[in-house]
Amino acid sequence: MAKLSKLAISGKGGVGKTTLAALLAHIYAEQGRKVIAIDADPAGGLAEALGLPPEVTAQVTPIAEMGDLIYERTGARPGTAGGFFTLNPRVDDIPERFSALHRGIRFLRLGTVRGGGAGCICPESALLKALVTHLLLYRDEMLILDMEAGVEHLGRATAQAVDAFLVVVEPGQRSMSTAERVRQLAAEIGITRVYAVGNKVRDASDRLFIQAHSPVPVLGHLSANPELTEADLHGQGVFDAAPRAVAEARAIAEALERLAEV
Ligand SMILES: Nc1ncnc2c1ncn2[C@@H]1O[C@H](COP(=O)(O)OP(=O)(O)O)[C@@H](O)[C@H]1O
Numbered sequence: 694m695a696k697l698s699k700l701a702i703s704g705k706g707g708v709g710k711t712t713l714a715a716l717l718a719h720i721y722a723e724q725g726r727k728v729i730a731i732d733a734d735p736a737g738g739l740a741e742a743l744g745l746p747p748e749v750t751a752q753v754t755p756i757a758e759m760g761d762l763i764y765e766r767t768g769a770r771p772g773t774a775g776g777f778f779t780l781n782p783r784v785d786d787i788p789e790r791f792s793a794l795h796r797g798i799r800f801l802r803l804g805t806v807r808g809g810g811a812g813c814i815c816p817e818s819a820l821l822k823a824l825v826t827h828l829l830l831y832r833d834e835m836l837i838l839d840m841e842a843g844v845e846h847l848g849r850a851t852a853q854a855v856d857a858f859l860v861v862v863e864p865g866q867r868s869m870s871t872a873e874r875v876r877q878l879a880a881e882i883g884i885t886r887v888y889a890v891g892n893k894v895r896d897a898s899d900r901l902f903i904q905a906h907s908p909v910p911v912l913g914h915l916s917a918n919p920e921l922t923e924a925d926l927h928g929q930g931v932f933d934a935a936p937r938a939v940a941e942a943r944a945i946a947e948a949l950e951r952l953a954e955v
């Protein structure tokens with residue numbers, strides 16, 4: 694595999710997906726790579742974790758909420774399932790036009806598809822899927838996709854473009870069940886490079902638990918870290934506020950590079 698460039702991050706709600714996505718985005722940007730960080734989780738929060746100034750975040754409207762754009766590109770309005778609309782809308786200008794660029798990271802929000810979820814047969818989900826396909830197949834940046842616990846917006850056509858699918862887990866059975874479900878969903882569309890990242894690890898026994906219970910190979914860990922709790926309390930970006938987490942995330946990025954070499 695050539696240089697690793699497309700990462701998707703999934704896992705149970707609250708497990709630390711957004712935290713990991715934001716740390717990795719800054720680490721790659723610091724290495725001088727062009728980075729696009731995509732908030733694909735309806736729960737949101739990536740802008741805050743990246744430390745984007747509120748006035749920058751305010752400029753970035755979630756694509757799923759752009760009714761006029763969706764109509765212009767697909768021929769149908771959001772919320773109109775069952776009608777006619779194009780399944781291959783033009784999307785190549787969307788990343789530049791509807792994102793914000795801050796500290797070397799381009800930030801884009803997909804937003805929530807109402808009624809039927811991201812898999813629904815509706816114009817907004819057709820546009821999002823086309824957009825994610827475009828980002829994965831035709832752009833050369835380091836892409837970091839902060840997702841919910843599933844494979845929404847990805848499909849068979851794009852599966853091979855995902856260099857690594859990271860599932861964040863924590864010491865606990867529930868996040869492992871979610872990881873197993875995510876692994877199965879990923880396998881169904883042909884994504885096999887699925888790895889776990891342990892988070893909120895307190896000690897060696899937590900590490901052992903994760904190692905023993907993870908359904909996929911474990912790439913690394915982030916410790917339970919009061920700096921991260923504080924960062925969220927104060928609405929600060931994790932990269933500046935949590936140096937220890939940054940160091941641990943660098944080790945995860947290095948483990949990813951080693952995967953890319955084999
Ligand atoms: N290693 C950690 N130590 C302490 N708190 C953490 C850690 N990782 C994440 N958190 C906190 O847990 C909460 C959920 O993290 P987040 O990254 O938003 O999860 P997700 O995106 O999976 O829902 C946030 O308040 C975050 O600050």
Ligand SMILES: [Mg+2]
Pocket residue numbers: 710711712734736737738739839
């Ligand atoms: Mg999140």
